[in-house]
């Protein structure tokens with residue numbers, strides 16, 4: 204894949220992720236807002252527990268999306284620096300199939316597996 208094609212992919216990914224963050228942010232605000240209006244008691248009100256769960260879940264998704272956005276930005280920087288497609292951990296070339304599936308990845312499959320364990 205050419206650098207231009209990769210950049211296009213990454214910019215599209217960036218746009219999707221930014222939209223997702225905005226979406227999740229609105230969801231999160233809505234959950235927090237509804238909790239405030241009901242002045243729920245997380246422990247005794249079953250709805251409160253659900254809201255607490257939704258809030259935690261949305262916060263986790265939001266965290267993940269923000270992390271992913273940072274990853275995409277780093278991938279774009281790496282593209283400019285000429286280090287795109289090289290594993291940050293071991294310096295090996297990242298398999299093209301892996302980059303095609305996850306354009307923003309910064310590690311080869313071996314290191315990714317190792318880091319997750």
Ligand SMILES: [Zn+2]
Nearest residue numbers: 290293311314
């Ligand atoms: Zn590696």
